[in-house]
Amino acid sequence: MNQKTQGSRLEIQSVNKFFGDFCALKDINLTIEPGELVCFLGPSGCGKTTLLRIIAGLEHQSGGLLHQGETDISLKPPRERDFGIVFQSYALFPNMTVTDNIAYGLRSIGMPKAQVRNRVDELLALVGLEDQASKYPAQLSGGQQQRVALARALAPSPGLLLLDEPLSALDAKVRQHLRGEIRSLQRQLGVTTVMVTHDQEEALAMADRVVVMNNGVIEQVGTPLDIYQQPASAFVASFIGAMNFIDSAPLNGQRVKVGNHELDLIRPLPTAEGCIQLAIRPEDVHLLPSGDGEWEGEVRALDYLGAFIRTLIRLSDIELDLVVDVDPRSARRLDLRVGSCVCLNLPSDALHCFAA
Amino acid sequence: MSESDPSKFSMIDSPALSKPTTHNRPTLAELRRRLAGRWVFALLLATGCGILILLVLAPLYTLLSKSVENKAGDFVGLENFAHYLSTGGIESAFFNSLWVAGLSTVIVVSLAFMAAWALTRTRLPITGWIRGVLILPILAPSLLPAISLVYLFGNQGVLKSWLFGAEIYGPIGIIMGSCFWTFPHALMILLTAMDNADGRHYEAATALKASPWRTFWTVTVPGARYGLVSAGFVVFTLVITDFGVPKVIGGQFDVLATDIYKQVIGQQKFEMGAVVSVLLLLPAMLAFIADRYVQRKQSASFTARSVPYRPRQDRKRDALGALMLTPTLVFIFAIIGMAIYASFVTFWPYNLDLSLNNYQFGRMDGGGWGAYTNSLQMALGTMVVGTVLVFFNAWLMERTPQSRLLTGVFQFLSLLPLAVPGLVLGLSYIFFFNHPDNPINGIYGTLFILILCTVTHFYAVSHLTAVTALKQLDQEFEAVGESLNASRWRVLFTVTLPLCLPAILDVALYLFVNAMTTVSAVVFLYGHDSQLASVAVLNMDEAGDIAPAAAMAILITATCAVAKLIQGVLRFWVDRSTRAWRQGTE
Numbered sequence: 001m002n003q004k005t006q007g008s009r010l011e012i013q014s015v016n017k018f019f020g021d022f023c024a025l026k027d028i029n030l031t032i033e034p035g036e037l038v039c040f041l042g043p044s045g046c047g048k049t050t051l052l053r054i055i056a057g058l059e060h061q062s063g064g065l066l067h068q069g070e071t072d073i074s075l076k077p078p079r080e081r082d083f084g085i086v087f088q089s090y091a092l093f094p095n096m097t098v099t100d101n102i103a104y105g106l107r108s109i110g111m112p113k114a115q116v117r118n119r120v121d122e123l124l125a126l127v128g129l130e131d132q133a134s135k136y137p138a139q140l141s142g143g144q145q146q147r148v149a150l151a152r153a154l155a156p157s158p159g160l161l162l163l164d165e166p167l168s169a170l171d172a173k174v175r176q177h178l179r180g181e182i183r184s185l186q187r188q189l190g191v192t193t194v195m196v197t198h199d200q201e202e203a204l205a206m207a208d209r210v211v212v213m214n215n216g217v218i219e220q221v222g223t224p225l226d227i228y229q230q231p232a233s234a235f236v237a238s239f240i241g242a243m244n245f246i247d248s249a250p251l252n253g254q255r256v257k258v259g260n261h262e263l264d265l266i267r268p269l270p271t272a273e274g275c276i277q278l279a280i281r282p283e284d285v286h287l288l289p290s291g292d293g294e295w296e297g298e299v300r301a302l303d304y305l306g307a308f309i310r311t312l313i314r315l316s317d318i319e320l321d322l323v324v325d326v327d328p329r330s331a332r333r334l335d336l337r338v339g340s341c342v343c344l345n346l347p348s349d350a351l352h353c354f355a356a
Numbered sequence: 357m358s359e360s361d362p363s364k365f366s367m368i369d370s371p372a373l374s375k376p377t378t379h380n381r382p383t384l385a386e387l388r389r390r391l392a393g394r395w396v397f398a399l400l401l402a403t404g405c406g407i408l409i410l411l412v413l414a415p416l417y418t419l420l421s422k423s424v425e426n427k428a429g430d431f432v433g434l435e436n437f438a439h440y441l442s443t444g445g446i447e448s449a450f451f452n453s454l455w456v457a458g459l460s461t462v463i464v465v466s467l468a469f470m471a472a473w474a475l476t477r478t479r480l481p482i483t484g485w486i487r488g489v490l491i492l493p494i495l496a497p498s499l500l501p502a503i504s505l506v507y508l509f510g511n512q513g514v515l516k517s518w519l520f521g522a523e524i525y526g527p528i529g530i531i532m533g534s535c536f537w538t539f540p541h542a543l544m545i546l547l548t549a550m551d552n553a554d555g556r557h558y559e560a561a562t563a564l565k566a567s568p569w570r571t572f573w574t575v576t577v578p579g580a581r582y583g584l585v586s587a588g589f590v591v592f593t594l595v596i597t598d599f600g601v602p603k604v605i606g607g608q609f610d611v612l613a614t615d616i617y618k619q620v621i622g623q624q625k626f627e628m629g630a631v632v633s634v635l636l637l638l639p640a641m642l643a644f645i646a647d648r649y650v651q652r653k654q655s656a657s658f659t660a661r662s663v664p665y666r667p668r669q670d671r672k673r674d675a676l677g678a679l680m681l682t683p684t685l686v687f688i689f690a691i692i693g694m695a696i697y698a699s700f701v702t703f704w705p706y707n708l709d710l711s712l713n714n715y716q717f718g719r720m721d722g723g724g725w726g727a728y729t730n731s732l733q734m735a736l737g738t739m740v741v742g743t744v745l746v747f748f749n750a751w752l753m754e755r756t757p758q759s760r761l762l763t764g765v766f767q768f769l770s771l772l773p774l775a776v777p778g779l780v781l782g783l784s785y786i787f788f789f790n791h792p793d794n795p796i797n798g799i800y801g802t803l804f805i806l807i808l809c810t811v812t813h814f815y816a817v818s819h820l821t822a823v824t825a826l827k828q829l830d831q832e833f834e835a836v837g838e839s840l841n842a843s844r845w846r847v848l849f850t851v852t853l854p855l856c857l858p859a860i861l862d863v864a865l866y867l868f869v870n871a872m873t874t875v876s877a878v879v880f881l882y883g884h885d886s887q888l889a890s891v892a893v894l895n896m897d898e899a900g901d902i903a904p905a906a907a908m909a910i911l912i913t914a915t916c917a918v919a920k921l922i923q924g925v926l927r928f929w930v931d932r933s934t935r936a937w938r939q940g941t942e
């Protein structure tokens with residue numbers, strides 16, 4: 001049985017990064033617990049890769065501190081840090097066999113030959129490539145190459161594993177499969193892992209905690225469920241899953257006014273004055289037969305997306321299009337067709353509100 | 357969990373990006389960190405820059421300053437140029453050089469384009485062999501075609517009547533000789549441009565019912581236009597800066613290159629040599645800048661992936677291709693065949709018995725067999741020193757952390773030799789390294805300065821080859837190495853060098869062959885104990901020993917052919933032993 005790696009704790013304090021005048025990362029604070037798998041998620045260019053490279057020491061922060069365990073690694077070059085990394089391109093050494101690739105890091109720390117052999121065998125077994133040991137990278141499939149890259153990064157038993165979009169070069173089926181494999185491998189070894197992705201599905205499926213980034217700042221850190229159910233900002237709400245936004249004016253207490261409707265919220269308002277935005281997920285809207293609900297609307301479009309139907313409903317009072325997901329059975333019951341009239345309710349426990 | 361994206365319907369609002377109000381200046385700690393571990397590489401590349409400054413920039417500077425000084429070394433402004441003008445040098449040599457180079461360029465590029473078309477757009481058999489023959493002239497010194505032409509069309513030439521009374525000694529000879537040795541350069545550029553044609557363009561043309569003629573003008577020619585322009589500049593520069601052909605067959609016809617030689621060797625007027633050098637430097641520099649400009653455009657247009665083109669079976673087109681190749685092939689065979697034959701003829705044209713008399717170099721002036729072994733040593737030295745220097749510097753530039761400024765300076769310095777004609781480089785080496793105040797003037801007249809000069813002369817192309825090979829490697833190799841506790845040095849020796857082996861072999865051969873065949877840069881620099889084979893050809897020809905000159909030229913060519921063969925075997929061996937891991941990548 002392979003030894004269990006003790007994952008290390010990583011602490012990022014007030015890290016900034018400037019490229020010339022451009023601010024790629026702004027005041028990043030984050031603590032990653034031992035053994036945790038954290039995903040950096042965000043749109044293209046938001047600074048995920050930059051942050052990962054700063055953790056690795058491949059890029060230098062313009063300001064701020066990094067601690068791995070008890071050690072201050074802020075000033076250390078990559079070689080003196082304790083991490084393994086897998087790049088999007090894998091960067092496997094094409095002139096070396098799978099075995100030699102995996103052994104590369106072990107040989108550079110001068111591990112005795114016999115031990116190297118054992119360790120390589122152990123890792124080959126771990127990633128299920130025992131029968132491919134003497135092949136070259138070019139003779140492997142994309143998924144197999146990915147596993148070799150992973151084994152190579154894990155070989156020296158690093159306390160920290162860094163993955164930059166490790167699955168994006170693979171097709172959908174393989175990706176799904178490897179997702180689970182990486183996750184269970186990581187649990188088994190207990191190595192602290194940071195993974196960069198712009199695929200929200202991947203992040204939500206794999207991560208213990210998700211770090212949502214945008215424009216160089218962290219928008220929210222939380223478990224996948226938190227992020228989905230309690231988005232901390234309008235950006236997170238719109239980036240993760242689908243969300244409807246409705247402009248409204250605050251009244252006293254926790255009441256808001258939308259058109260000529262008044263709504264009670266169960267959450268406190270973010271601001272007392274000015275405009276606020278209400279938000280609701282398409283699956284949280286209740287559709288009712290015409291005349292039964294608070295809001296009147298007309299069906300504008302229907303998209304059959306397999307398990308559910310995505311409808312676009314025009315609210316007649318406030319001239320707003322709302323996206324609503326309904327299951328096929330309810331749709332049949334309500335006899336939804338383009339042009340038909342429906343009623344709907346916005347349950348207050350499903351309403352989020354953000355400062356506009 | 358919903359797997360839906362932000363819907364196209366929902367109104368997405370992203371919070372306004374808050375701009376940083378203060379710009380962070382790097383702190384002292386950050387600067388120190390940035391420099392930690394990097395200064396070694398920065399220092400090494402700075403050393404590389406220093407070496408190139410010493411080998412290119414400083415000599416060129418001395419040459420330029422020499423051109424505005426009189427014999428005594430006082431500053432005289434443009435007086436030397438005015439003097440050269442008034443003696444009619446501009447009218448004769450400068451314009452002669454321009455039109456001869458221009459006409460040769462047109463002929464060579466046309467022939468090379470026809471050959472490249474035949475090789476890439478038809479289905480002729482044995483194209484591999486044909487390519488090999490067409491590239492042959494690159495293994496010969498430029499003096500060889502000139503000597504051969506003397507035998508073919510000279511006063512006692514076998515085909516003298518074919519010229520209808522015209523003289524081979526003069527522009528006709530220069531142009532024919534230049535065409536011979538510059539042809540492979542043009543052909544290789546055009547083959548590169550035309551080999552990776554996009555089959556889809558041809559399919560589209562067929563689908564749109566374009567005639568073959570129209571397809572040729574609308575697809576083939578536009579696809580090759582950058583190659584055509586580039587080949588044009590290269591050939592023009594090669595011809596205008598070449599010295600071997602006009603020296604042997606130019607007769608009374610003055611061109612800039614021979615003029616420099618006459619001013620310096622004949623009349624010992626070094627400052628006038630410098631003036632003519634500056635005049636020669638101008639067109640060469642212009643061609644260089646123009647070519648760089650075109651190449652930049654080209655790299656921008658070669659991004660999309662394309663489907664390789666496979667010519668259809670078409671007998672008529674194949675016949676046309678054969679027709680286009682024939683004159684060039686015949687010409688190349690005639691020139692080389694004549695030189696080989698002449699080198700074995702006992703006493704042309706009176707005793708046509710074959711013998712090895714002409715290969716008894718010991719009996720002739722010009723250095724004899726010693727010159728040949730010197731050349732061999734010089735070429736091997738150039739190959740080793742050059743390959744190591746070029747690759748190490750290119751590696752520093754491409755694969756280690758460097759400031760943009762330093763890499764920019766280095767790139768400029770490495771490409772500069774491409775713009776400096778060999779004669780000009782050689783002359784500037786006299787000024788610089790033979791200067792009494794130069795602490796290393798002891799190397800003057802030794803093999804070592806010849807090696808340095810030749811490495812410099814052929815630095816640019818080698819550098820480009822090395823950089824291209826290094827750029828193709830995954831950008832993250834060093835980062836992976838660092839994460840696995842391996843230094844950049846270990847990655848260099850275990851990954852980078854093995855992967856670059858084919859390119860290294862190419863560069864080594866390029867340097868060897870050019871060092872064996874070059875005349876222009878070394879003709880000013882050889883000393884008593886460092887005579888060279890290529891210069892011996894020149895000197896024997898000058899002394900009237902044309903047959904031994906032909907023999908020595910053939911010997912040089914044969915040596916290069918052997919080198920090419922060895923390199924071919926090595927490449928084959930490398931390809932075979934690395935086939936396993938290359939599988940699927942190409």
Ligand SMILES: Nc1ncnc2c1ncn2[C@@H]1O[C@H](COP(=O)(O)OP(=O)(O)OP(=O)(O)O)[C@@H](O)[C@H]1O
Nearest residue numbers: 019022024042043044045046047048049050051198
């Ligand atoms: N070396 C650099 N010089 C200047 N700007 C840079 C540099 N590297 C990154 N940037 C900029 O920093 C920002 C963040 O880049 P980063 O690569 O971290 O994005 P990312 O979140 O990984 O995006 P993607 O999902 O597209 O990979 C981008 O706007 C990018 O243009």
Ligand SMILES: [Mg+2]
Nearest residue numbers: 048049050196
């Ligand atoms: Mg990225």
